[in-house]
Amino acid sequence: MKLANKVRVAVLSGGCSAEHEVSLRSAANVMQFLDSSRFEIIPIGIDKQGKWFLDNMPNLGDDHPIWHTFDVIFPVVHGTLCEDGTLQGLLELTNLPYVGCGVLASAIGMDKDVSKRLAMGAGIPVAPYLVIKQDQWQRDADSFSQQVMEKLAYPVFVKPANTGSSIGITKVKTPAQLKAAINEAFRFDVKVLVEKALNVIEIELAALESLENSDPIISVVGEIRPRHEFYSYEAKYTDENGAELLIPAPITNELKEKARAIAREIFLVLECEGMARVDLFIEKETQQIYFNEINTIPGFTQISMYPKLMEASGISYSQLLTHLIDLAMKRHTRKRELIRSYV
Ligand SMILES: Nc1ncnc2c1ncn2[C@@H]1O[C@H](COP(=O)(O)OP(=O)(O)O)[C@@H](O)[C@H]1O
Ligand SMILES: [Mg+2]
Incomplete structure (x- = not known):
C-alpha cells in the first residue's frame, strides 16, 4: 500500500557481480539517509545467482509484476551486469525512472578501454x-x-x-x-x-548532474593514499587502514582547478547522467594529470569517497540522494515527451 504522498523508492542491492558485498554496505547506507519525510523505501535484493527478492521473498515472477508498485528505482549495485548498462537496459524497459547513468554511459564507463579512447579523443591524457x-x-x-x-x-x-x-x-x-x-x-x-605503471598521486572527484542546466556540479578534490603497493581490493575493503582519504587533497589550487575541469569534461564526453566519480592520476615527476577511470555507480558506504566529496562541497548525504531521485524523475518526464513512432 502506498503511504500518503510519499515517493516509493525501490533500492536495488547485491547483484551478481564480484562487488556484491560492497553493494550491500552501500545500500544499507542509502536506505538510512533517504529522506523519510519524502520517500518510502522498498528494498530489493539481488542474489549472486541473479534472483530478485522483495522483502526477502523470491516473489518476482517472470514478468516482474512488482515494477508497478513503486515510483522510482535506485540501483545501488556495482560491477558486471549492474553498472555496465545491462541493468540500465532492463530498467529502461520497465518505463520507470531510475537513478544514475543510462545505458550508454554505463556501458562506456565500465569499459576501461573504450572510456580511455573517448578521453583521449577529447585531448585528456591517459597512461600508455x-x-x-x-x-x-x-x-x-x-x-x-x-x-x-x-x-x-x-x-x-x-x-x-x-x-x-x-x-x-x-x-x-x-x-x-x-x-x-x-x-x-x-x-x-x-x-x-x-x-x-606511473608514479602517481591518486585523486578522485564527484560529479553530479545539475537540475537546472547541462553544467555538472563538480566537487572538491579528494586524494587516496593507499598504504599497500597500490589501491588493491585489500586496501579498499578488507584492511581497515588500507588507505587514507584526504579531503580536500593537499595539492596546489592550480592542480585542483585543472582536475575539476578534466572531471567536468569527462562527465560530458562519456555522456554521463545523474552521477559519476571521476578518478584521476597526477604524475609526481611531471604534475601531468591523467584520466584513470570513471565509476557510474560509485560506492555509497559510510566511508566512500563520492558522498564524502559531495558533503565537503556543501551537499549533505540526504540532499544528494534527493537530488539524484529528482534527476531521475526529471529525465523520465522528458523522455516520455519524446516521439517514439512516426507516421
Ligand atoms: N597506470 C597505473 N599507474 C599507477 N597505478 C595504477 C595504474 N593503474 C592502476 N593503478 C593502481 O591500481 C588501482 C586500481 O586500478 P583501476 O584502474 O582504478 O581499477 P578499478 O576499477 O578496479 O578500481 C588504482 O587505484 C591504482 O592504485
Ligand atoms: Mg579504481
Whole structure:
C-alpha cells in the first residue's frame, strides 16, 4: 500500500557481480539517509545467482509484476551486469525512472578501454596501454609480451577491461610475471589492458548532474593514499587502514582547478547522467594529470569517497540522494515527451 504522498523508492542491492558485498554496505547506507519525510523505501535484493527478492521473498515472477508498485528505482549495485548498462537496459524497459547513468554511459564507463579512447579523443591524457583479446592471447602470447616490453616497459598494471574494486588486477614488475597476471585477468573478462605503471598521486572527484542546466556540479578534490603497493581490493575493503582519504587533497589550487575541469569534461564526453566519480592520476615527476577511470555507480558506504566529496562541497548525504531521485524523475518526464513512432 502506498503511504500518503510519499515517493516509493525501490533500492536495488547485491547483484551478481564480484562487488556484491560492497553493494550491500552501500545500500544499507542509502536506505538510512533517504529522506523519510519524502520517500518510502522498498528494498530489493539481488542474489549472486541473479534472483530478485522483495522483502526477502523470491516473489518476482517472470514478468516482474512488482515494477508497478513503486515510483522510482535506485540501483545501488556495482560491477558486471549492474553498472555496465545491462541493468540500465532492463530498467529502461520497465518505463520507470531510475537513478544514475543510462545505458550508454554505463556501458562506456565500465569499459576501461573504450572510456580511455573517448578521453583521449577529447585531448585528456591517459597512461600508455595496450589491449589484448583472449583469442589473440591464446594464439600469440609471445609477440604480445614482446610489445609490452618495447612499448610500455616495466612495471605495468594488468587489468580486466570490465571489472571494478581492483578485482583481477596485478602490478607486474618483471617480464617473467606477465603471463600469470594476464591469465588471471582473463578469468574475469575477455579483454585485458596492460598499462604502464606511473608514479602517481591518486585523486578522485564527484560529479553530479545539475537540475537546472547541462553544467555538472563538480566537487572538491579528494586524494587516496593507499598504504599497500597500490589501491588493491585489500586496501579498499578488507584492511581497515588500507588507505587514507584526504579531503580536500593537499595539492596546489592550480592542480585542483585543472582536475575539476578534466572531471567536468569527462562527465560530458562519456555522456554521463545523474552521477559519476571521476578518478584521476597526477604524475609526481611531471604534475601531468591523467584520466584513470570513471565509476557510474560509485560506492555509497559510510566511508566512500563520492558522498564524502559531495558533503565537503556543501551537499549533505540526504540532499544528494534527493537530488539524484529528482534527476531521475526529471529525465523520465522528458523522455516520455519524446516521439517514439512516426507516421
Ligand atoms: N597506470 C597505473 N599507474 C599507477 N597505478 C595504477 C595504474 N593503474 C592502476 N593503478 C593502481 O591500481 C588501482 C586500481 O586500478 P583501476 O584502474 O582504478 O581499477 P578499478 O576499477 O578496479 O578500481 C588504482 O587505484 C591504482 O592504485
Ligand atoms: Mg579504481
